Amino acid sequence: MANSAQALKRAKQAEKSRQQNMASRTRLRTQIKRVIYSADEGNSEGTAEAYKTAVPFIDSAVNKGLIHKNKAARLKSRLNARVVKLQQA
Numbered sequence: 001m002a003n004s005a006q007a008l009k010r011a012k013q014a015e016k017s018r019q020q021n022m023a024s025r026t027r028l029r030t031q032i033k034r035v036i037y038s039a040d041e042g043n044s045e046g047t048a049e050a051y052k053t054a055v056p057f058i059d060s061a062v063n064k065g066l067i068h069k070n071k072a073a074r075l076k077s078r079l080n081a082r083v084v085k086l087q088q089a
Contacts, residue, residue: 025066031057035079044086051083 002008031054038047055076062072 028057028061039082048083
């Protein structure tokens with residue numbers, strides 16, 4: 001437990017930040033899953049729409065420091081590959 005007022009405040013701030021990061025990460029994962037599930041169903045229009053919705057969430061996660069920019073690029077690339085594959089089929 002915190003032994004000083006400063007340490008107590010930092011502990012409170014860390015917990016608040018952790019809760020916000022968890023919520024943001026959950027929203028990000030949900031958006032990614034929507035693209036994947038839509039692609040698995042074979043719905044090309046729904047998949048493209050879900051991808052367009054997911055990209056700002058991924059970019060936002062990078063700006064917040066939740067994920068690395070290279071991971072964001074990899075995620076977007078893989079999701080876009082699913083969209084393109086469905087549209088070509």
